[in-house]
Amino acid sequence: MPRDRRRFPAAEIEANLTPMIDVSFLLIIFFALVSQISDSERVELSLPRVSSGAAAEPEEEARFVLNAIPAQGGAIGGYALNGVIYDASPDGVARMAEAIAEGYRRNPRLAVNLRADRATRYEWVEPAMRATTTAAKVAGGGALPRLNLVVEEERTNVP
Template sequence: MRFRRSRHDDVNVNITPLIDVVFLLLIFFMVTTTFTRETQLQIDLPESQSQVAAEDQKPIEILIDRTGTYALNGQVLIKSDIESLKQALAEVSTGNLTKPIVLTGDAEAPHQAFVIALDAVAQLGFVKVSITTQAESSE
């Protein structure tokens, strides 16, 4: 018996569509990418011989716990409303609006408590306000 040999066709992979897709992706990423130029200024800070002014002003600490209760320099306020916070701030600052204020709050504290504290500070006219945070722990 005579068997026919099967023909082996040459296998070709057409990569033209692949190249087209790669070029389209390249063009897409080039068009949608934004390039920012960050500039850094070289500055020389002024020098000072006396550090008394920086050490004299002890900051006013506003602490907010997870329930939204306020404490001013370690003394807990009875009410947690804006009026009592403003009154306590006015008493502690003795009218000195240049005193720095440090706002420290629990991570679970309600956002409204922060807003009330910042609003009270702004209504009284304080200009130096900072919010304390802690660095992320790498676990």
């Protein structure tokens, strides 16, 4: 009998880590894709700073992200709506308004997150706001132009 034991040794117990590695690769791919989607909505700019009070946490809701792409001297280089670039001409704004209207037709409760640089002059932001209002009006169906002004909250030092 001792001879048999030597011939068939006890089974080795090991944790099989291959599924975990598979899952981790899937997680990496997922996060890489999600971060690319986020980047397409986000244009690098310095958001306006507000001291306190009215600014709220972003809510999970159906939204379009509208960026006024900053340029030199408070001007802009166009608008980026969900990653699609529109030029700042009246024609570009009209095409952007039509794209927002399409969104309102699909979901009348759509919110538009407006991101503009703090140095951008109001004359370049106002067409984006007007486009949102026009889009809601064109879309009909009880769509309300809900605009979220994206800001950065100043962190006050508590004494």
